[in-house]
Amino acid sequence: xxxxxxxxxxxxxxxxxxxxxxxxxxxxxxxxxxxxxxxxxxxxxxxxxxxxxxxxxxxxxxxxxxxxxxxxxxxxxxxxxxxxxxxxxxxxxxxxxxxxxxxxxxxxxxxxxxxxxxxxxxxxxxxxxxxxxxxxxxxxxxxxxxxxxxxxxxxxxxxxxxxxxxxxxxxxxxxxxxxxxxxxxxxxxxxxxxxxxxxxxxxxxxxxxxxxxxxxxxxxxxxxxxxxxxxxxxxxxxxxxxxxxxxxxxxxx
Amino acid sequence: xxxxxxxxxxxxxxxxxxxxxxxxxxxxxxxxxxxxxxxxxxxxxxxxxxxxxxxxxxxxxxxxxxxxxxxxxxxxxxxxxxxxxxxxxxxxxxxxxxxxxxxxxxxxxxxxxxxxxxxxxxxxxxxxxxxxxxxxxxxxxxxxxxxxxxxxxxxxxxxxxxxxxxxxxxxxxxxxxxxxxxxxxxxxxxxxxxxxxxxxxxxxxxxxxxxxxxxxxxxxxxxxxxxxxxxxxxxxxxxxxxxxxxxxxxxxxxxxxxxxxxxxxxxxxxxxxxxxxxxxxxxxxxxxxxxxxxxxxxxxxx
Numbered sequence: 001x002x003x004x005x006x007x008x009x010x011x012x013x014x015x016x017x018x019x020x021x022x023x024x025x026x027x028x029x030x031x032x033x034x035x036x037x038x039x040x041x042x043x044x045x046x047x048x049x050x051x052x053x054x055x056x057x058x059x060x061x062x063x064x065x066x067x068x069x070x071x072x073x074x075x076x077x078x079x080x081x082x083x084x085x086x087x088x089x090x091x092x093x094x095x096x097x098x099x100x101x102x103x104x105x106x107x108x109x110x111x112x113x114x115x116x117x118x119x120x121x122x123x124x125x126x127x128x129x130x131x132x133x134x135x136x137x138x139x140x141x142x143x144x145x146x147x148x149x150x151x152x153x154x155x156x157x158x159x160x161x162x163x164x165x166x167x168x169x170x171x172x173x174x175x176x177x178x179x180x181x182x183x184x185x186x187x188x189x190x191x192x193x194x195x196x197x198x199x200x201x202x203x204x205x206x207x208x209x210x211x212x213x214x215x216x217x218x219x220x221x222x223x224x225x226x227x228x229x230x231x232x233x234x235x236x237x238x239x240x241x242x243x244x245x246x247x248x249x250x251x252x253x
Numbered sequence: 254x255x256x257x258x259x260x261x262x263x264x265x266x267x268x269x270x271x272x273x274x275x276x277x278x279x280x281x282x283x284x285x286x287x288x289x290x291x292x293x294x295x296x297x298x299x300x301x302x303x304x305x306x307x308x309x310x311x312x313x314x315x316x317x318x319x320x321x322x323x324x325x326x327x328x329x330x331x332x333x334x335x336x337x338x339x340x341x342x343x344x345x346x347x348x349x350x351x352x353x354x355x356x357x358x359x360x361x362x363x364x365x366x367x368x369x370x371x372x373x374x375x376x377x378x379x380x381x382x383x384x385x386x387x388x389x390x391x392x393x394x395x396x397x398x399x400x401x402x403x404x405x406x407x408x409x410x411x412x413x414x415x416x417x418x419x420x421x422x423x424x425x426x427x428x429x430x431x432x433x434x435x436x437x438x439x440x441x442x443x444x445x446x447x448x449x450x451x452x453x454x455x456x457x458x459x460x461x462x463x464x465x466x467x468x469x470x471x472x473x474x475x476x477x478x479x480x481x482x483x484x485x486x487x488x489x490x491x492x493x494x495x496x497x498x499x500x501x502x503x504x505x506x507x508x509x510x511x512x513x514x515x516x517x518x519x520x521x522x523x524x525x526x527x528x529x530x531x532x533x534x535x536x537x538x539x540x541x542x543x544x545x546x547x548x549x550x551x552x553x554x555x
Contacts, residue, residue, distance in 0.1 A: 057443035077444035078283055082365045086383070108361060109346070113394050115355070119346035121337065122310075122330035127363035128385030157388035168403075168412035169387035 006228050008181060009250035010236055011200045013038045014228040015184050019136050019177040020091060021046035026134075027059075027076070027084050028052055029092040033249050035138045036066060038179075039093070040240045041232060066241050085125065088172060090133040094126060096178075098151040099137055101194055101214040103158030103175045103187045105130075106151035113153055126155035131162060134174040140249045142180035144213035147194075159192035181250050183208045184225055189217025198225040258435040263489040265539055268459045269295045271489075272424055275324075277305040279371075279420070279455055281427030281448040282500060285311040285333045285508055287440070289428035289461045291496035291539045296322060296426075298535065305358075307420055309367060309447075311500055312513075315341030315520060316535075318356055319527070326356050327420065329364035333513055340521035363391055368447060370420035375453035382414040424488075425455035428497045429481065430505055431471055432462040436487025439471055439479040442503035452486040461493040463505045495543055511553055512546060 016038025020028050028043070028050045030036045036055070043050045043063050051074070053059050059074030076084070084090050097120055098106040107126055111117030129135050135156060139146050154161065162173035178185040178194065182203045189195035196218040199208055205222050228236070236246075269292070272278070278296075282288035293313045296304075303324040308314050310331035317323050319341040331342040348354035362370070363385040373381040382401055386392050392400075392415070401416040427448040432438035438460050440448070452458040460482060471480060496502075499509040499516065519530030534545045 077446070079368065079445070079447060082368055085365060085385075108390070113359075113361075113390070115348075115350065116346055119338070119343045121332055122328055122361055123363055123389065123391060124330045125364045125385075127387075127389035127391050128365040128383075130389075131384040131387050153394075154388070154390040161388040165388035166413045167409045168384055168400075168414045171409060171412075172384070173388075 003230055003233065006233055007247070007250075007252040008200060008202070009034070009246035009252065010228045010233060011225055012179060012181060012250055013041050013236055013246065014232055015179045015200075015225050016093065016138065017042035017046060017232070019093065019179065020050060023047060023050065023091050023134070025049040026051065026089040026091055029081075029090055031092065031094045032138060033066065033245055034140065035093040037236065037241055037246055041235060044235050044239070045232060063240070065239060066243070066245055085128055085132045088133050091136065091176065092129050092133060093136040093138050094129065094156065096137040096139055096146065096156070098146060098148050099139065099178060099194075100148050100151045100158070102160045102192065103178075103194055104151045104154045104161060105137055105156030106153045108153040108155045110152055123155040127157060130157040130173060130175065131169045132172050134176050136175070136177040136179065139178065139180040142182040142208070142211045144211060147212040147214060149214045159187055163192075182211060193217050196222055198223045200225045201227060258484055260434045261436050261484070261487060261490045262434050262465065263459070263491055265291055265295045265491055265493065268292060268489055268491055269299050269301070271457075272301055274301050275303045276423040277307060277421065279422040279425040279451045280306065280308040280313045281425065281446060281451045282311070282313070282497070283309050283444070283446045284330065285513070286444070286501045287428055287442065287446060287497050288313045288500040289426040289496065290498055290500060291493035292426045292428075292459065292461055292491070293317065294535060294539065294542060307422060309364060310339065310342065312339065312516060315339045318342055318345035319520065321353070323356050325358035325360065327360040327362065327367070329362050329367045333517065335508070335510055336513060336517040340517050344520070360395055361391065362386070362395070363389070366391065366415065366417050367420070368450065369417040371447060371450040371454045373417060373419035374421045375450050378419060380416040380418050383417055384414060386415040386417070387413075420454060422451065422455035423457070425451040425458040426461070427451055427458065427482075428461045428493070428502065430463050430502065431466055432460055432482070432490045433468040433471055434465055434490060435468065436460065436482065436484035436490050437468060437471060437480060438462060438482040438487065438490075439475060440481050441475065441479060441505070442501070445481050449481050449486070452482055457488040458482070458486055459489045459491065460487055461491040461496045463494055463496065463502060465490060465492045493539060495546075496539070498543075498546060509546075512549060515549070
């Protein structure tokens with residue numbers, strides 16, 4: 001591969017990094033592989049002030065490769081994660097088994113809550129995250145099964161429901177970005193709905209619309225997600241993910 | 254007469270024998286991390302029924318669900334991490350109510366709400382306010398959890414917040430690395446989890462440990478900040494080496510991933526698969542479990 005050739009996974013990593021580029025000195029909390037890669041890329045490029053952890057119990061002073069260790073700069077056991085959630089200096093990027101037009105997310109269960117067709121993790125921290133700190137979502141396989149008209153169970157709270165629940169819920173509700181393997185979205189659509197921000201290089205708007213189970217707010221001219229820079233590609237390949245773990249999540253088609 | 258505080262060492266059977274059906278039992282640790290598995294295994298094999306289990310769940314919830322011990326489950330997640338979805342928990346959740354395999358009452362909370370509920374219980378308050386839950390289906394699926402209006406206006410009106418109810422426990426089961434015979438106990442890994450909150454939310458707390466040492470031994474090579482439990486919070490101490498297996502008990506041992514895979518495969522397999530796993534590992538006492546695990550380890554690392 002030449003220095004400037006890039007894969008879809010690299011595009012996703014750069015798009016995730018961009019979601020954290022203007023956060024300043026806050027705790028970046030990525031759940032899963034591509035979000036971790038993207039956050040570390042942001043820390044090495046656009047936002048060196050990001051505070052990152054090993055996903056377990058310590059803040060890392062440096063920016064190690066995925067799965068690697070580094071100098072410890074702080075202590076963040078689970079109880080202190082809850083403290084930071086309430087404190088607010090945090091941006092979490094979670095997964096989403098379902099996400100709907102209003103930016104509600106589900107990781108609890110599929111089907112009826114009383115007797116689900118498929119029990120998932122449980123709501124975890126999604127209800128608290130979404131009314132306390134900036135929250136984004138990462139969807140590695142964009143499809144109509146994930147992007148649904150209405151989620152079966154609301155774990156993460158979108159802006160409309162937060163507004164309906166009152167200022168206690170709405171004050172700090174901040175659904176920032178949804179990044180999928182096809183495109184980037186925000187909640188800037190009419191009535192705080194999901195809006196298409198950009199389609200990844202090689203992906204058409206029609207393709208995204210087709211893979212989305214709700215009416216997508218899209219501008220007349222949808223930009224293309226920016227290509228990763230040569231520096232970013234070098235950082236991804238040589239420093240953060242030399243083993244190519246990202247291709248397990250987003251295969252190099 | 255001894256001038257020392259009393260010796261609280263107990264056997265696993267004595268702990269389980271002191272519990273009753275219908276109790277609310279909190280289980281410490283976090284997901285697949287530092288779970289009091291020796292005590293959980295004994296619960297799994299006990300005659301106790303109709304339990305309310307309060308846990309950030311891992312295989313503790315899976316095992317007790319499989320054994321039909323749980324009438325009511327309070328959780329925020331149930332996961333084995335490297336196996337994201339706990340198969341025994343999934344099976345119980347997806348079962349038809351009339352099958353007798355389902356958990357009759359489900360209380361799924363946000364994980365921060367869960368901590369706040371323990372805090373309220375630990376502080377002997379009926380509830381504590383927080384934002385988590387607002388706007389989400391946690392409040393829809395738990396209509397008994399209500400909100401409270403702030404008496405103060407900080408410029409955003411009188412905010413309506415969730416009144417997270419206290420999660421009071423009849424008993425808490427936790428597993429730490431070291432304890433003295435009186436119940437002072439320390440964790441040596443990177444995270445205390447919430448075991449002190451479980452202890453303070455409970456009427457009685459039983460702590461199992463890798464090793465019982467004398468009181469001076471607790472701080473001989475360990476900073477005092479690692480002493481998480483004071484004996485005033487502890488009812489009984491049980492020495493159960495490898496007692497958190499197959500969850501982590503850093504630095505004594507990490508998660509037994511190979512065994513966890515075998516557990517998950519059996520749990521998600523046929524009834525016969527589970528029966529075989531049960532017969533091999535779970536049917537006997539803790540000593541026979543540990544012997545079977547050792548044989549499994551030797552067999553799979555050849």
